[in-house]
Amino acid sequence: MEAGAALSLQSCSWIGYEKAGRKSGGFLLFSRGCGEEKRFQTLGLRDSRSRVALVRSRHLESKVSCSHKKAGASSAESQSFNVAADEALILKRKAEDITSSLNGHCIYLVGMMGSGKTTVGKILSEVLGYSFIDSDKLVEQAVGVPSVAQIFKEYSEAFFRDNESKVLRDLSTMHRLVVATGGGAVIRPVNWKYMKQGMTVWLDVPLEALARRIAAVGTASRPLLHQEPGDPYTKAFVRLSTLSEKRGKAYANADARVCLQTIAEKQGHDDVSSLTPTAIAIEALLKIESFLTEKASIGRSPYLQG
Numbered sequence: 001m002e003a004g005a006a007l008s009l010q011s012c013s014w015i016g017y018e019k020a021g022r023k024s025g026g027f028l029l030f031s032r033g034c035g036e037e038k039r040f041q042t043l044g045l046r047d048s049r050s051r052v053a054l055v056r057s058r059h060l061e062s063k064v065s066c067s068h069k070k071a072g073a074s075s076a077e078s079q080s081f082n083v084a085a086d087e088a089l090i091l092k093r094k095a096e097d098i099t100s101s102l103n104g105h106c107i108y109l110v111g112m113m114g115s116g117k118t119t120v121g122k123i124l125s126e127v128l129g130y131s132f133i134d135s136d137k138l139v140e141q142a143v144g145v146p147s148v149a150q151i152f153k154e155y156s157e158a159f160f161r162d163n164e165s166k167v168l169r170d171l172s173t174m175h176r177l178v179v180a181t182g183g184g185a186v187i188r189p190v191n192w193k194y195m196k197q198g199m200t201v202w203l204d205v206p207l208e209a210l211a212r213r214i215a216a217v218g219t220a221s222r223p224l225l226h227q228e229p230g231d232p233y234t235k236a237f238v239r240l241s242t243l244s245e246k247r248g249k250a251y252a253n254a255d256a257r258v259c260l261q262t263i264a265e266k267q268g269h270d271d272v273s274s275l276t277p278t279a280i281a282i283e284a285l286l287k288i289e290s291f292l293t294e295k296a297s298i299g300r301s302p303y304l305q306g
């Protein structure tokens, strides 16, 4: 039971996993179940202040959710509503926890094509109050060509890489950005010098999931995947496998690794496809927090002045 029920963020609806009682006013009250300690740990809420705040916020927001719930909503609908609200709240709390130690430093998301750098990056930027930047788009603007695929075709990959390095160099002097980097940005050591001015986070996604995501939208916008013969899934999978073998070590230079397979296992799922982008963003914040805490514990708080 326990793997799925106790540890799952996906199934941690307030109603389902806190023991809930109903008051005459229709509001929910929570009592602490025996699995709560474990859940707090899973959510990365180790100190009592965060825990109290989360429980209080859940209580308050549950009043709002209950008073707005449609009378005819199915239990599946209300459970997924609660899961989404729960995740959003945890995300917000975690962002508040790390804001001061991050001290305005940029976050660079690295990972293979389709790993979710854009999707997760937008969520992180919003919750941290940062701006979101896609480095591929900056290269397109700098070159004056509307797509990366066209830059590869009209110029060359090397030309694209040179411009990508220039863009990363320029970004390295800035603050309060979440940057979705190009999938191949990790292969040039100089790019690491630029990205390490901030915090680097690797979104590590199994190849099958990447190929599935990319096949769903087609390979046309991803020039490195488009040349292979075959159906979109096979094209993507074959090429991504080769790229991943070449780049695996480079991605591992990142300060933090967000491994989707590990999150899925923690939540009791076999497959990463059940993970929401918000759950992945939460894990990213937890990993960022661990990195900052570890550095601070050895007297090397990377981003605090003084």
Ligand SMILES: Nc1ncnc2c1ncn2[C@@H]1O[C@H](COP(=O)(O)OP(=O)(O)OP(=O)(O)O)[C@@H](O)[C@H]1O
Residues within 6 Å of the ligand: 111, 112, 113, 114, 115, 116, 117, 118, 119, 120, 180, 181, 182, 183, 213, 214, 217, 222, 273, 275, 276, 277, 280
């Ligand atoms: N957690 C997720 N679950 C399911 N699909 C997702 C998830 N995250 C992203 N996707 C989908 O996968 C595709 C690729 O996502 P996204 O554009 O965020 O990746 P990326 O790393 O920025 O890709 P690229 O480097 O190729 O630009 C999109 O269609 C997106 O909707």
Ligand SMILES: O=C(O)C1=C[C@@H](O)[C@@H](O)[C@H](O)C1
Residues within 6 Å of the ligand: 112, 113, 136, 148, 181, 182, 183, 184, 185, 221, 222, 223, 224
């Ligand atoms: O993985 C890669 O090498 C690439 C990823 C994309 O984001 C683009 O930067 C470009 O298509 C190259």
